[in-house]
Amino acid sequence: MKKLCEDIANAIGSAIRGYIGADSGERILYMGADGTPTAVIDDVAERAALHVLKDDGRPVRLVSEEMGNVVFGDNPEFTVVLDPLDGTYNALRGIPFYSVSIAIGNTDLSQIYYGYVKNLVTGDVYVAERDRGAYLNGKEIRVSTRKDTDPYCASIYGCAFTERNFLNRNGKKVRLLGSAALELCYVASKKTDAFIDARNRLRVTDVAAGKLIVEEAGGVVTDDFGAALSTPLAIKERVNIMASNGRIHDELLARLREWNK
Amino acid sequence: MKKLCEDIANAIGSAIRGYIGADSGERILYMGADGTPTAVIDDVAERAALHVLKDDGRPVRLVSEEMGNVVFGDNPEFTVVLDPLDGTYNALRGIPFYSVSIAIGNTDLSQIYYGYVKNLVTGDVYVAERDRGAYLNGKEIRVSTRKDTDPYCASIYGCAFTERNFLNRNGKKVRLLGSAALELCYVASKKTDAFIDARNRLRVTDVAAGKLIVEEAGGVVTDDFGAALSTPLAIKERVNIMASNGRIHDELLARLREWNK
Numbered sequence: 001m002k003k004l005c006e007d008i009a010n011a012i013g014s015a016i017r018g019y020i021g022a023d024s025g026e027r028i029l030y031m032g033a034d035g036t037p038t039a040v041i042d043d044v045a046e047r048a049a050l051h052v053l054k055d056d057g058r059p060v061r062l063v064s065e066e067m068g069n070v071v072f073g074d075n076p077e078f079t080v081v082l083d084p085l086d087g088t089y090n091a092l093r094g095i096p097f098y099s100v101s102i103a104i105g106n107t108d109l110s111q112i113y114y115g116y117v118k119n120l121v122t123g124d125v126y127v128a129e130r131d132r133g134a135y136l137n138g139k140e141i142r143v144s145t146r147k148d149t150d151p152y153c154a155s156i157y158g159c160a161f162t163e164r165n166f167l168n169r170n171g172k173k174v175r176l177l178g179s180a181a182l183e184l185c186y187v188a189s190k191k192t193d194a195f196i197d198a199r200n201r202l203r204v205t206d207v208a209a210g211k212l213i214v215e216e217a218g219g220v221v222t223d224d225f226g227a228a229l230s231t232p233l234a235i236k237e238r239v240n241i242m243a244s245n246g247r248i249h250d251e252l253l254a255r256l257r258e259w260n261k
Numbered sequence: 262m263k264k265l266c267e268d269i270a271n272a273i274g275s276a277i278r279g280y281i282g283a284d285s286g287e288r289i290l291y292m293g294a295d296g297t298p299t300a301v302i303d304d305v306a307e308r309a310a311l312h313v314l315k316d317d318g319r320p321v322r323l324v325s326e327e328m329g330n331v332v333f334g335d336n337p338e339f340t341v342v343l344d345p346l347d348g349t350y351n352a353l354r355g356i357p358f359y360s361v362s363i364a365i366g367n368t369d370l371s372q373i374y375y376g377y378v379k380n381l382v383t384g385d386v387y388v389a390e391r392d393r394g395a396y397l398n399g400k401e402i403r404v405s406t407r408k409d410t411d412p413y414c415a416s417i418y419g420c421a422f423t424e425r426n427f428l429n430r431n432g433k434k435v436r437l438l439g440s441a442a443l444e445l446c447y448v449a450s451k452k453t454d455a456f457i458d459a460r461n462r463l464r465v466t467d468v469a470a471g472k473l474i475v476e477e478a479g480g481v482v483t484d485d486f487g488a489a490l491s492t493p494l495a496i497k498e499r500v501n502i503m504a505s506n507g508r509i510h511d512e513l514l515a516r517l518r519e520w521n522k
Contacts, residue, residue, distance in 0.1 A: 021452070089434055093414060094452045096383070122357070153354060173350055176437035191282070191355045 015048035021094025033068025045084035087179030101181035103208030115209035184210025188217035276309035282355025294329025306345035348440030362442035364469030376470035445471025449478035
């Protein structure tokens with residue numbers, strides 16, 4: 001699996017190079033299967049990945065951001081959940097924080113057994129295999145040990161709630177970085193302590209790999225109400241997600257509940 | 262000036278290396294002159310800079326985040342406004358976005374004539390000299406040309422207002438990155454279109470260099486009410502700041518005014 005993921009990531013990295021920080025990549029080509037506009041750079045990235053999968057030749061069910069659900073070959077044995085470019089806007093503006101996210105699984109988010117996220121700027125590779133731990137560039141990673149009384153840092157997707165009314169207390173930090181897949185890896189590698197989707201607009205393609213990576217690093221991933229995630233691996237599904245080091249999970253859920261009242 | 266700034270930045274870069282992503286750098290040593298706690302990593306960074314300034318030997322008035330206002334030698338001819346490490350929290354957590362910011366001027370923010378910001382992760386150097394343009398790694402930079410009807414991106418300091426009630430409209434993006442000096446350089450190099458301080462808690466050390474860099478790249482920097490900034494170069498001063506490409510400045514001011522009602 002790792003080889004296939006690496007080949008996909010390398011192909012995408014090369015394909016998008018000319019569009020980083022360039023207005024030419026921003027033009028909208030069509031509406032993607034996920035219901036959001038597909039820019040030139042998204043299309044280029046996905047096509048690079050499709051070529052690799054086709055050349056590989058194994059029968060596979062693909063769930064990808066722009067094409068949606070596609071089957072290659074007969075009787076596929078596994079599902080590839082792909083976000084060819086997570087953090088499109090960052091890439092277009094030259095903000096150095098975007099990634100490719102690839103997960104291997106069966107029918108829903110609870111059954112992902114391989115996750116791969118590559119930071120396309122630094123080349124950092126985050127990998128997790130079910131029950132075998134999470135790794136950054138081959139070195140095992142663990143979530144942070146910060147408790148809810150420590151100064152912790154959460155990154156958020158969207159900005160529908162504020163630091164003031166949800167997270168702001170002594171020393172708490174908020175970041176808004178713009179690549180959910182990579183932000184989940186930040187939780188796994190203790191660069192942050194939590195990642196919260198504030199808009200319920202993420203897709204399985206954004207979170208499938210990162211979820212396994214956080215869990216294998218010792219963290220906890222639920223929906224915003226604390227329930228386990230078992231969203232079907234289909235492009236139209238929306239996910240809401242809260243990932244943390246585990247120790248601050250209950251507090252974040254409680255505060256979000258209070259805020260939602 | 263450039264040589265002095267480079268020497269300072271290199272000394273700081275080497276001094277903090279062992280503290281990146283390490284808990285050991287987080288311990289609080291004392292309250293800094295700016296009224297915020299000084300962590301080991303801040304102290305180490307500033308001391309590295311002080312050694313360089315002392316060795317340089319020129320008489321200089323220094324305004325620095327932890328030490329405050331200091332005079333080296335007799336009858337200093339200029340003021341060095343220094344933030345040895347802008348984005349301390351990012352550095353401590355291993356989030357790759359922190360910088361050193363150095364400005365040369367006289368008595369207030371309106372008179373800065375040299376600005377230097379180095380991204381300590383990528384090594385990118387942003388420089389501006391009054392009336393001589395702004396440069397990223399030696400190449401001239403200009404702000405973006407996006408209008409208020411385009412999908413634009415603002416990064417914010419703090420999170421006291423939300424995307425929803427202040428910035429959120431079709432395609433607008435918000436980022437919260439955690440190094441004001443570098444975020445000003447992002448406006449100058451059209452990675453974003455605006456930077457807004459939402460908390461009125463920045464200091465001249467955070468913004469003196471970045472302000473000149475934005476202006477020399479063709480952008481506009483004012484306070485949150487649209488007035489020119491002439492804050493005295495002293496460590497206790499607080500600044501509120503709105504930097505943009507100019508074209509979206511009036512709209513941002515109008516919306517902030519409305520939001521503040």
